[in-house]
Amino acid sequence: MLILVVHALPDVPPSAMIKLLDRYARHLGDQDGRLVLCGVQPSLSHLLQRSGTADRLADGGIVPAAPELLGRLEEAWVAAREWTSRPPHHESDMR
Numbered sequence: 001m002l003i004l005v006v007h008a009l010p011d012v013p014p015s016a017m018i019k020l021l022d023r024y025a026r027h028l029g030d031q032d033g034r035l036v037l038c039g040v041q042p043s044l045s046h047l048l049q050r051s052g053t054a055d056r057l058a059d060g061g062i063v064p065a066a067p068e069l070l071g072r073l074e075e076a077w078v079a080a081r082e083w084t085s086r087p088p089h090h091e092s093d094m095r
Contacts, residue, residue: 001084002028003076007039007065015051022053029056034083038063038076058083 002024025035040048040062048054054062060079066072 001034001036001080003036003038003073003080005038005073006044007041018047018051018053021048022051022056025053025056025061034058034061034080036061036063036076036080038072039065041065 004021021035021037028035035057037044037048037057042064045054045062045064048057048062060076060083063072063076063079
């Protein structure tokens with residue numbers, strides 16, 4: 001499991017960044033791991049939805065930004081821990 005704080009990324013990252021995040025999420029998923037993005041701005045969330053990457057990240061894989069830099073890190077950690085405690089190949093993981 002990897003929690004990546006993306007709060008400092010530009011408002012609208014280039015498509016290369018979205019492709020990189022999608023590829024990394026797929027790579028981790030292939031190894032029974034998970035990528036959780038923390039501090040996601042609305043514009044990035046929208047791009048992740050449009051690209052299909054949000055589906056690959058699944059529930060709890062996108063944690064919205066908070067006013068403070070690491071404000072949502074605890075929430076991301078809890079979501080990631082809940083995901084790792086589920087049995088392998090849970091239906092929502094098959095997205």
